[in-house]
Amino acid sequence: MAAPGENLRINGDRLWDSLMEMAQVGPGIAGGCNRQTLTDEDAEGRKLFQKWCEDAGMTMGVDKMGTMFMTRPGTDPDALPVYVGSHLDTQPTGGKYDGVLGVLGALEVVRSMNDLGIKTRHPIVVTNWANEEGARFAPAMLASGVFAGVHSLEYGYGRKDLEGKTYGEELERIGWLGDEEVGARKMHAYYELHIEQGPILEAEGKDIGVVTHCQGLWWLEFTLTGKEAHTGSTPMALRVNAGLAMSRILEMVQDVAMSEQPGAVGGVGQVNFSPNSRNVLPGKVVFTVDIRTPSQEKLDRMRAKIEAEAARICEDLGVGCSVEAVGHFDPVTFDEELVGNVRKAAERLGYSHMNIISGAGHDACWAAKVAPATMVMCPCVDGLSHNEAEEISKEWAKAGTDVLFHAVLETAGIVE
Ligand code: HGY
Ligand code: MN
Ligand code: MN
Numbered sequence: 001m002a003a004p005g006e007n008l009r010i011n012g013d014r015l016w017d018s019l020m021e022m023a024q025v026g027p028g029i030a031g032g033c034n035r036q037t038l039t040d041e042d043a044e045g046r047k048l049f050q051k052w053c054e055d056a057g058m059t060m061g062v063d064k065m066g067t068m069f070m071t072r073p074g075t076d077p078d079a080l081p082v083y084v085g086s087h088l089d090t091q092p093t094g095g096k097y098d099g100v101l102g103v104l105g106a107l108e109v110v111r112s113m114n115d116l117g118i119k120t121r122h123p124i125v126v127t128n129w130a131n132e133e134g135a136r137f138a139p140a141m142l143a144s145g146v147f148a149g150v151h152s153l154e155y156g157y158g159r160k161d162l163e164g165k166t167y168g169e170e171l172e173r174i175g176w177l178g179d180e181e182v183g184a185r186k187m188h189a190y191y192e193l194h195i196e197q198g199p200i201l202e203a204e205g206k207d208i209g210v211v212t213h214c215q216g217l218w219w220l221e222f223t224l225t226g227k228e229a230h231t232g233s234t235p236m237a238l239r240v241n242a243g244l245a246m247s248r249i250l251e252m253v254q255d256v257a258m259s260e261q262p263g264a265v266g267g268v269g270q271v272n273f274s275p276n277s278r279n280v281l282p283g284k285v286v287f288t289v290d291i292r293t294p295s296q297e298k299l300d301r302m303r304a305k306i307e308a309e310a311a312r313i314c315e316d317l318g319v320g321c322s323v324e325a326v327g328h329f330d331p332v333t334f335d336e337e338l339v340g341n342v343r344k345a346a347e348r349l350g351y352s353h354m355n356i357i358s359g360a361g362h363d364a365c366w367a368a369k370v371a372p373a374t375m376v377m378c379p380c381v382d383g384l385s386h387n388e389a390e391e392i393s394k395e396w397a398k399a400g401t402d403v404l405f406h407a408v409l410e411t412a413g414i415v416e
Pocket of ligand 3: 091098133386
């Protein structure tokens with residue numbers, strides 16, 4: 001099969017316009033987005049994406065976790081499709097590009113193929129994975145995890161948000177419960193374009209991240225049980241203070257992550273006190289520790305240290321302590337051939353590039369369990385993400401999507 005000519009490029013203006021239009025769906029309060037999974041805003045974004053894909057001649061399939069698959073036919077009916085996608089759901093204070101660039105970049109690849117009259121041997125399937133973020137329903141990458149056989153469909157349906165609503169109920173409520181068995185689709189390969197969500201590419205002055213690996217992750221949900229009591233009249237010696245235990249555990253998580261440098265991170269993004277009243281010591285404190293590192297050995301050592309130390313801290317304070325792993329994947333090595341296609345594309349197109357390990361988790365991490373998979377990354381301003389101020393340049397968006405275009409064509413096979 002012929003390699004794509006270096007003059008084959010996507011339409012950067014059209015891509016940027018689509019990104020800006022999608023950003024108006026579920027807008028945040030500070031310029032970003034709040035389009036959380038299975039909300040009405042998510043449903044609105046899905047409809048817009050479906051329209052754009054059908055206007056581009058694609059046909060839609062939806063599976064029982066709500067993941068959307070938009071197919072552009074290939075010339076060989078027996079050839080397995082090349083899947084290209086990411087996610088349209090956002091954090092509550094998310095940016096305009098996390099996930100969205102990968103989905104709309106994949107759409108732009110198909111739009112450009114249409115413009116250029118390109119036919120490929122393998123079909124192309126543009127994919128919007130449901131609930132990548134795991135912000136409303138933990139864990140992250142839930143639907144792609146069910147697709148890869150890591151989670152059962154029942155587990156997925158039973159996940160609850162902070163209001164006690166289940167994933168299954170909400171998927172049905174927004175009308176996006178599909179009929180396809182999750183994971184029944186077989187992939188020839190999977191590509192995902194994503195912003196880096198870290199500072200490396202911008203700092204190194206590189207347009208493209210050739211993603212070789214993704215670091216592993218544990219999400220450890222701690223439930224600490226104290227004794228509700230008056231914050232004013234309860235003597236210090238009589239307190240069973242779950243809030244104090246939490247603070248000591250957070251400090252310890254910081255120390256464990258720092259003891260495993262370089263290349264380890266640890267922290268907490270979500271804490272819930274109950275009854276969460278100013279003058280009542282908390283009876284219950286629930287929080288999720290997020291630890292990550294590219295090293296399997298460090299990842300497992302950090303988890304063991306944190307769980308043992310947390311138990312000791314709680315025992316000292318007479319606080320009850322239970323922990324549940326609510327998210328996990330081991331460090332991922334992406335497919336060498338596909339990684340090579342990304343690197344060759346960047347070279348052919350004249351974009352500066354470097355190898356990079358993904359700091360954030362992505363649906364590609366689960367796709368890699370069932371098919372050859374890899375990612376393309378572009379920089380983001382100050383490495384900022386999961387923040388409404390998340391920003392990229394139009395040039396970075398175009399460069400990343402040009403490289404995605406060429407890598408996908410290399411794998412899907414141009415038919416003369
Ligand atoms: O948590 C992650 O790495 C991703 O943003 N869901
Ligand atoms: Mn993402
Ligand atoms: Mn994210």
